[in-house]
Amino acid sequence: MQYISTRNSSIKVKSATAIKKGLSDEGGLFVPAEIPQIDLEDIKKLTEKSYTERAVFVLKKYLTDFLVKELRECAENAYGGGKFSGENPAPVVNVGGKYNVLELWHGPTCAFKDMALQILPHFLTKSMQKTGEDKTVVILVATSGDTGKAALEGFKDVAGTKIIVFYPSEGVSNIQKLQMITQEGKNVFVSGIKGNFDDAQSGVKTIFTDKEANTEFLKKGFTLSSANSINWGRLVPQIVYYISAYCDMVASGEVVLGDKINICVPTGNFGNILAAYYAKRMGLPVNKLICASNQNNVLTDFINSGEYNKNRNFHTTISPSMDILISSNLERLLFDLSGNDDKKVSKWMTDLKEKGGYKVSADVKKKVAEIFWAGYCDDYFTKERIYKTYTEFGYTVDTHTAVAIDVYEQYKTETKDMTPTVIASTASPFKFNQSVLSALGKDRETVDKDDFELLDILSSVSQMEIPASLGSLRTKKKRFENVCEKSELLMTVNGFLDKK
Ligand SMILES: *Cc1c(COP(=O)(O)O)cnc(C)c1O
Numbered sequence: 001m002q003y004i005s006t007r008n009s010s011i012k013v014k015s016a017t018a019i020k021k022g023l024s025d026e027g028g029l030f031v032p033a034e035i036p037q038i039d040l041e042d043i044k045k046l047t048e049k050s051y052t053e054r055a056v057f058v059l060k061k062y063l064t065d066f067l068v069k070e071l072r073e074c075a076e077n078a079y080g081g082g083k084f085s086g087e088n089p090a091p092v093v094n095v096g097g098k099y100n101v102l103e104l105w106h107g108p109t110c111a112f113k114d115m116a117l118q119i120l121p122h123f124l125t126k127s128m129q130k131t132g133e134d135k136t137v138v139i140l141v142a143t144s145g146d147t148g149k150a151a152l153e154g155f156k157d158v159a160g161t162k163i164i165v166f167y168p169s170e171g172v173s174n175i176q177k178l179q180m181i182t183q184e185g186k187n188v189f190v191s192g193i194k195g196n197f198d199d200a201q202s203g204v205k206t207i208f209t210d211k212e213a214n215t216e217f218l219k220k221g222f223t224l225s226s227a228n229s230i231n232w233g234r235l236v237p238q239i240v241y242y243i244s245a246y247c248d249m250v251a252s253g254e255v256v257l258g259d260k261i262n263i264c265v266p267t268g269n270f271g272n273i274l275a276a277y278y279a280k281r282m283g284l285p286v287n288k289l290i291c292a293s294n295q296n297n298v299l300t301d302f303i304n305s306g307e308y309n310k311n312r313n314f315h316t317t318i319s320p321s322m323d324i325l326i327s328s329n330l331e332r333l334l335f336d337l338s339g340n341d342d343k344k345v346s347k348w349m350t351d352l353k354e355k356g357g358y359k360v361s362a363d364v365k366k367k368v369a370e371i372f373w374a375g376y377c378d379d380y381f382t383k384e385r386i387y388k389t390y391t392e393f394g395y396t397v398d399t400h401t402a403v404a405i406d407v408y409e410q411y412k413t414e415t416k417d418m419t420p421t422v423i424a425s426t427a428s429p430f431k432f433n434q435s436v437l438s439a440l441g442k443d444r445e446t447v448d449k450d451d452f453e454l455l456d457i458l459s460s461v462s463q464m465e466i467p468a469s470l471g472s473l474r475t476k477k478k479r480f481e482n483v484c485e486k487s488e489l490l491m492t493v494n495g496f497l498d499k500k
Pocket of ligand 1: 111112113146147229266267268269270271272273321322400426427
């Protein structure tokens with residue numbers, strides 16, 4: 001299968017190249033030239049298989065230049081070996097007979113990013129072999145909090161790679177920050193930036209497309225790649241868990257094979273929900289994709305109006321991993337819905353860069369509205385939803401998952417649609433302990449407590465065990481306390497790469 005760029009569909013590469021490069025040279029994103037299909041017979045067979053085998057089945061439809069044996073190795077290394085707690089790395093939990101929650105945070109960094117970032121380094125190492133790459137691959141990451149840690153954990157000490165992560169210095173939770181600045185490994189570097197996630201993402205994208213800088217990197221023996229969801233290797237493992245969730249619901253009798261489900265996803269960069277869209281396009285029986293945003297509701301407005309406009313206030317919310325106004329992966333959706341129209345997509349993306357927005361054509365707008373339903377939830381209602389879910393069902397959710405549950409409730413109220421719905425739960429509540437405890441009415445108990453005391457309190461309130469990887473932060477050394485200006489990203493990258 002060939003991969004083409006959303007901004008120039010005459011550029012055709014194999015999946016190994018798409019994964020190695022991350023981003024196409026002219027700034028477009030790689031997408032499969034055609035979307036592979038599955039049928040109910042396939043799904044039926046998959047219901048009897050393990051998560052790893054389901055992953056191999058889906059991956060081999062997309063990564064056709066990889067051998068099945070190689071994909072199995074990648075999947076076993078990522079999802080086996082006790083890295084994820086529990087037998088199924090992505091279980092569907094029935095909450096009070098009311099919600100089907102797809103818990104995606106049982107991996108080493110306690111957010112759904114592990115589902116892709118535990119396997120991406122294996123794809124990348126194999127892609128380097130396949131393409132004869134002799135340079136050191138430098139993974140540049142902009143993070144709103146969770147990608148950074150998951151990428152660091154996935155790439156630490158992976159031969160032939162280095163990884164550099166930029167996070168908004170004031171825009172992540174304490175635990176998220178601690179996770180990153182205590183990162184171990186010889187090939188890692190972490191820096192805060194004085195700005196928000198969009199600044200970090202734009203800065204990183206600028207380095208990717210900076211010809212001069214890239215020529216210099218090559219001279220020094222480095223080539224850049226991305227672990228953000230602009231990399232196709234991030235998206236394809238995410239398609240797997242939606243198909244797997246459907247299989248689990250068939251197996252448990254929640255749905256009958258062939259029945260449709262809805263999928264509700266708390267969304268920032270549009271990566272996770274795009275993976276659900278690809279699952280639907282492949283033939284998974286899906287009715288609506290419900291796009292849940294926090295107060296940074298640029299996607300809600302886009303889905304409802306066909307007009308993308310990032311010229312608006314940026315809100316720092318209690319669901320920081322969704323504090324994003326430029327949702328990069330929307331570009332892939334627009335490319336698909338416009339019938340692979342690279343000219344149109346290029347124009348929209350130029351307008352986004354130059355004017356801060358664009359308006360899609362009527363046919364694309366109509367298709368978007370048919371496939372998606374969108375809503376948002378501010379901090380007040382996010383907290384209220386955490387409280388309600390806890391008091392009604394004894395189930396403690398993190399702030400991002402709460403946004404999704406709340407928007408799902410809005411959806412049901414408005415549409416009266418009772419189709420069984422999978423709600424993607426994207427992080428462990430322990431990652432956002434302060435906000436979660438506050439939502440549960442524990443403000444008084446948490447005054448003057450440090451983050452580890454908060455973990456203990458949340459554990460006793462939620463009756464959940466503290467994830468080992470968070471508890472162990474207590475004794476880890478802080479290694480990376482530097483913060484740079486928005487304009488200093490390239491300098492910071494060179495500083496790290498030039499160090500012996
Ligand atoms: C990254 C993240 C999101 C948003 O996912 P996208 O793929 O960027 O839409 C939601 N919740 C959590 C906890 C995250 O880490």
